[in-house]
Amino acid sequence: MSENDRLRDLFAAVADPTRRRLIRLLAEADEIPLHELTAQFKMGRTAVSKHLTILKEAGLVIDRKVGREPRFRLNASPLKEFQVWVSSYNKFWSKGMLGLKLLLEDEEKKSETLIMDFQYNTSIEKVWSALTDSNKLAKWVMENDFKPEVGHRFQFRTQPVEGWNGIIDCEVLTLDAPNRLSYTWVSGGQNNTVTWTLQDLGNGKVNLHFEQSGITNEYVLENAKHGWAAMCGSLEKVLAE
Known part of the structure; x- marks a missing residue:
């Protein structure tokens, strides 16, 4: 493949905003399974897979299977070709690249993650049980x-309240007892991921770390907090019961 063809494939691969977001997500982790990537988008598994295939064909993504579940990681080396190509036009692109940086920063601001920490005087097993026992969940979150x-x-x-049916659709993504639990949180036009991470601090104290990622509405962010x-x-x- 010629250099021009290779650059053309790279530009085509990153031209789509969904694929740019996939690159950004993969850049933040060593490896991500397909179901976790799909949970970050308002589209189905098949559609996300097609975008990943395009990135893979451009050499930007490497995949492997663990059981039946494909997992993906970023191969950033082809992006160096962008750097080399752009550097030859630095004097023309200074203003344009600044505009691109601002555009990407603005795009990043559209999706936020709510992060909170809580500490309890109890055992890590009791906190895990409260997170994973349906009856206990109903006492502090909602019926489920x-x-x-x-x-x-x-x-x-x-x-239900006006404008909302009172239903949150979820799917369990990660279950690592008694340390980590994550599931999708889909409601009111928001497709988020909720993640709980438990840490035994010793002396009968547990830290519960909470993240709700993918929030794209400031009103939703404040209400979630x-x-x-x-x-x-x-x-x-x-x-305490």
Whole structure:
């Protein structure tokens, strides 16, 4: 393949905003399974796979299978060709590259992650049980049909309000007892991922680290912050039972 053809394939691969976001997600992790990547987009598994195939054909993505689940990682070396190509036009591109930087920063701001930490005087096993037992979840989050099984689809349900049916659709993504749990959180036009990470601090104290990623609405971000703070306050009462 000629240099021009290779550059053309690279430019075509990164021209799509979905593929640029995939590159950014892969750049932040060593390796990501397909179901976790799919959870970050408002599209199906097949559509995300097609974008990944284009990136793979351009040499930007490497995949492997673990069981039946494909996992992907970024191969950043072809991006050096962009750097070499762009550097030859530095004097013409200074303003343009500044505009591109601002554009990418603005695009990044559109998706935010809510991060919160809570500490409890209890055992890590009791916190894990409160996160994964459907009956206990109902006491501090909402009514649900959760099961601690990767791939299990479930719902949190609460009283509907005007403009919202009170249903949150979820799918278990990660289950690493008693350390890490993640699931999708899809409701009201938002497709987020909720991740809980537990750490035993010793002396009967546990840190519960919470992340809700993919939030694209400032109103949703503020409401999520207040909502989870209140629910994790209720969790303390459940742990004391």
